[in-house]
Amino acid sequence: MIPTSLLHSPTPPLTDPSVGRGRRLLWPAVAIGGATAYAVIAHLVNPYEAGNYPTCPWLAVTGTYCPGCGTLRATHSLTEGNLVEALQRNPLTVFAFVVMALGFLRWTRRQWRGEQRMTAAPAWLLYALFWAIIAFWVGRNIPGWTWLSPA
Template sequence: MDASASPAAAAPDPASTPGPGPVPPPAPVSRLRRLAVPVGAMAAAVAAFGYVAAVDPNEPGHYPVCPMLRFTGLLCPGCGGLRSAHAFAHGDLATALGSNALAVVGYVVLAVVWLLWTVRASRGRPLRIGVAPVYWWGIGAVLLVFSVVRNLPFGSALAP
């Protein structure tokens, strides 16, 4: 049996096979393109706040009633959020906190995350926020406690 008939000799050598060659690295992305998504997200948030600032949620008939409040009479963690956003957009922080303090905290947290996202995008690095399950459970616990306390007589200060 000669060497050319063996299975090892029949298989072509991948290094000697002609092909397209090494894959070139991707072209660098411009800073404007990297910032397009964070800027678009901010534009959407500004448009939403602008709409809520223009259409007063304190006047009945502009927005639907919270289903939980309507059917159970209980305030959910989001009740008062539109009134809070309206007051926040008009610069009335005291009224915003009185309508839904948790929503105001959420506005600040989202603004900080957006700022971090924008800075990292401008530097060409992705935003990776790894939140451990224990933190998600903690956020859920805070929302539950907030909901329960604002529906009790001693927590009426948290009610809108």
């Protein structure tokens, strides 16, 4: 017979209650500030105009697109409210922004409640993410598959 204490995971303990919410929300505030600064710069400095940003080093050396090629243009399009164009420039970026926003909300909620830190993602998820990025990288460089290229 398995003890019932092993069947049910205990609720995560709260952090030190003497630490106020303002202090616990410092890092989420820093993160949202950084993300906002990135979005404002990507919006104001148009990546579609030549010379505003340097060329991707991977593209310059190999002539092929990396998984990040088109990220600035996708961000710029998102800040202008053009989701279709953002998906055309880099669909992986748009997907990553959604995942990061959900993760940020979860992290901020846990900080607000004073819960313990989140654990790392399970290994299978990290491997799946790695192979999805590799598949995207290969797929966007297949001749004829212009629907994945950032151009």
